[in-house]
Amino acid sequence: EAGVTQFPSHSVIEKGQTVTLRCDPISGHDNLYWYRRVMGKEIKFLLHFVKESKQDESGMPNNRFLAERTGGTYSTLKVQPAELEDSGVYFCASSQFLPSFSGSSNEQFFGPGTRLTVL
């Protein structure tokens, strides 16, 4: 079974340009998460989709970031216009179910990440 895939693996753009990152979750996984690590910092949550709905987007830095998950399959994260501080590694993760703490749990599977460099 294919894991979580992300495209592109690397992207170098200039400040002010637009970039779109794509994440393909594991088939059948309703939950899709976007995370980001900027240089020297810990990974931080951006947003969470359940199927095509945004469940929580409290981690999105500002309105230059737009995430979509049309049809509840793959997701895109668009940055427009990109700024220098947007540079970092963007990870996507998916899970079939939400965590269940009383019994068996359902872990998140991570993609390889997209390294974004804004010059």
Place this chain on the structure above:
Amino acid sequence: KNEVEQSPQNLTAQEGEFITINCSYSVGISALHWLQQHPGGGIVSLFMLSSGKKKHGRLIATINIQEKHSSLHITASHPRDSAVYICAGYLGSQGNLIFGKGTKLSVKP
């Protein structure tokens, strides 16, 4: 404030040594995820646990809910264990993770 604190930040060990990485977390975090990232590689899930202990091969993860503390142990460490180990806490029931800064482990032959 919801936090996950890891220690140590960096760890160098000789092959064969027993390794422990610690993670402390704040109120509001219900379960923990231990993750591994090799240089240039993606993030791999090692364990997800909310109580007790889990073991997989040479890796053991424990969690103490009362003390809000978890440990990741590696027995008979090997150079291929060299990686960044990340502790991440589940905030609430939606699966949003709060990450520690990671522990960079280097195992020398």
